[in-house]
Amino acid sequence: MNGAEMTRSGGAESGAGARGARETANMAGDAFWRPRLVPAASAGARPEPAASGARVEFRGVSVSYGGKQALAEVSLDVPPGSVFAFIGPSGCGKTTLLRCVNRLNDFVRGFAITGGVFRDGEDVYSLSRSEDVRRLRRGTGMIFQKPNPLPMSVMENMTMPYLEHVKSSAAEARERAVDCLRAAGLYDEVANRLNAPAAALSGGQQQRLCIARVLMLPSRLLLMDEPCSALDPISTFKIEELLSSLKGERTVVMVTHNMEQARRVSDHTAFFLNGRLVEAGDTYTLFSRPREEATERYVTGRM
Ligand SMILES: Nc1ncnc2c1ncn2[C@@H]1O[C@H](COP(=O)(O)OP(=O)(O)O)[C@@H](O)[C@H]1O
Ligand SMILES: [Mg+2]
16 A cells, blocks of 8 residues: 555554654754844745655545545645645635645544655655654744734744754754844844743734744755735835745745735645645746636636
8 A cells, every 4th residue: 555545544643654754854954044044135036946845745635524524635746946826715624735745634633634745755645653743843934824823922932832843952043043134034023032022022013923934943844825915015015025035945824815916925735625726836827827717717716
């Protein structure tokens, strides 16, 4: 039985064969990522991404919750180093697919998946040991719709997860934190409140703090589920600038309901409807010359 034929259910971290070794090698072999500070003027430019971000592939992925189908036969390639947007009406399965990449749905009772989800060629649902699944999740930065800062200071939010995962001095961690806060376009706003509680920041600042926090770690893959849905236009703009600056170094898969945002920042877009992938392609083509009528209706706001 190969990976694509297997059925896996929520709660069980079981699967065929322990193929964790390659994941370990990938994580250990990564050059440690340094935040790249991109001047605003060049952040909108779209150089072809280099291939140091992770590659993600979905092969015939079908998902159900308690027997009710949420995704049907989705196959999709996310090229390394790209920003990839998932779009489609609420309930079409975008979040479900995103959460398959780091197996967050394992916690959902009644969740079942068939098909394969591959990260850098490795079938993530074949990881059988819980420590391998934890390593998979640690190697993936996850940003949720609602920012989730830790109940501590701005600086501690930045340094605590880093010091937990990376052997480093507190001074080095703080220095890196400043670089990452700068990369997230937040530093100037919080420079004199680094020891204030993160909860005192505005929603947009908290979301940028959460993004800056994932930048602290060397994850080559960021998953973002409607990261700007609760933000004002200025915070949204800063996050879009940041996403553009990450191209090449990290792969970003993001769910967005904002068509303009998908157009502005993503290299590739996939449109979903009723649990099916309608079409996927480079963003410019999908928006300007969609193959399917449903895509056209959706991207022009007529659905
Ligand atoms: N935890 C869950 N339990 C049961 N059904 C779920 C759960 N999460 C999502 N679903 C169902 O799966 C389908 C896809 O949902 P979701 O992935 O959240 O869509 P989207 O992110 O596109 O709005 C919906 O019908 C939703 O009701
Ligand atoms: Mg969703």
